[in-house]
Amino acid sequence: MLTDLQRVLNTYWQQFLYISPKLLIAVVVLLLALLIAKRLSSLLGGKLRAKSHDPLMADFLTRFSKWALILAGVVLAMEVVGLYTMVGGLLAGAGLSAFIVGFALKDIAENFLAGVVLAFNRPFRIHDTVQIKDLIGKVEDLSLRTTLIKTFDGKHIFLPNAMVLREPLINYTRDGYIRQDFLTTVELGPDGNSQHAADLLLHYVRANQHVESGEPHTPYVILEKAGATTADLRTYFWTYSEDYRRGTLELKSELMRGVKDRLSEQSYSVQTVAQ
Structure with missing residues (x-):
């Protein structure tokens, strides 16, 4: 042995x-x-x-x-x-x-090929705000296997490239502008005229420096619903969307608070201001 x-x-x-x-x-x-x-x-x-x-x-x-x-x-x-x-x-x-x-290597090859398609097709750029399924955040990086997205609450999410390519992707900042809206329910006076309230709304929104006023991104107000003593006025406005949080969350909140105060100063009773 x-x-x-x-x-x-x-x-x-x-x-x-x-x-x-x-x-x-x-x-x-x-x-x-x-x-x-x-x-x-x-x-x-x-x-x-x-x-x-x-x-x-x-x-x-x-x-x-x-x-x-x-x-x-x-x-x-x-x-x-x-x-x-x-x-x-x-x-x-x-x-x-x-x-x-x-x-x-199935998953690795699939994500790699998806990364190649994303890199050349470019549905987003670095720091673009995108939504994939229920995830919303800024694109931080594109690697050979994953796409890194940072959400607004500070979470870093690594999504497989194949999923990013396969799922519908909403890019909020690619165009540079984004339209937002909110609804204001106003109690009218005895004459039931809603045009004056709509003009006040429009004037206030246009005066904000962060709201776009040039064509084709002009703000406007429409009468969505008219009751016997109330009117539902929906305000549409455009803003520059590079900073998505500022353009959609903070600005809309600021306008909604300001609209309520301005109408109250003009003796209008504002029932609700909502999205």
């Missing part, structure tokens, strides 16, 4: 001595690939950011080039050792190659 064990260990040692130069070369190749990938991707990223107006595309291409070079180095190192051809041949001969690779 000891003789057999010694013979097996000696065989393994001889094989190790035979393959050790290849292993050393493979390690050197892999280290060089990592170094070259880091340097070239940094160089490419710097040039892309300097010439491109789209940092999202520049960052994505930088990451893509880095990982492509690393993958090429890994494949080359496996070729040097002889593992790539051997393992590939064994798996192909067993009929397991397509199944194992396809099953293990």
Whole structure:
């Protein structure tokens, strides 16, 4: 038994001595690939950011080039050792190659391809406010696998690129402007004339410096419902949407409070001011 064990260990040692130069070369190749990938991707990223107006595309291409070079180095190192051809041949001969690779890398490949489509299609830019399903927030980053969104309550959510590509996406800031509205229920005087109240509403909204007044983004007020002594007036206004929180939440709240105060000053009884 000891003789057999010694013979097996000696065989393994001889094989190790035979393959050790290849292993050393493979390690050197892999280290060089990592170094070259880091340097070239940094160089490419710097040039892309300097010439491109789209940092999202520049960052994505930088990451893509880095990982492509690393993958090429890994494949080359496996070729040097002889593992790539051997393992590939064994798996192909067993009929397991397509199944194992396809099953293990399905989600990774799907999200990677979705990331490529998102990077070139560009349904959003960095810092755009988007909604995907029930999630609303600013786009912070697009990687090879995920899209990073920061919600308004400070949460960082990493969404798979495939989900972002598959689900309907609402971009609130791509156009630069967004329209908002709110409803004001006013109790009218004995004459039942709602036009004066509507004019007061419109004048107040137009006076706000954050409300757009130029064509085609002019504010307006419509009579949505008229009762015997009340009128439902809906006010529509446009605002610049780069800062979505300011343009939709804070500004609307400010206008709704101000409208109620202004109408009350003019002896109107405001029943409700709602979205």
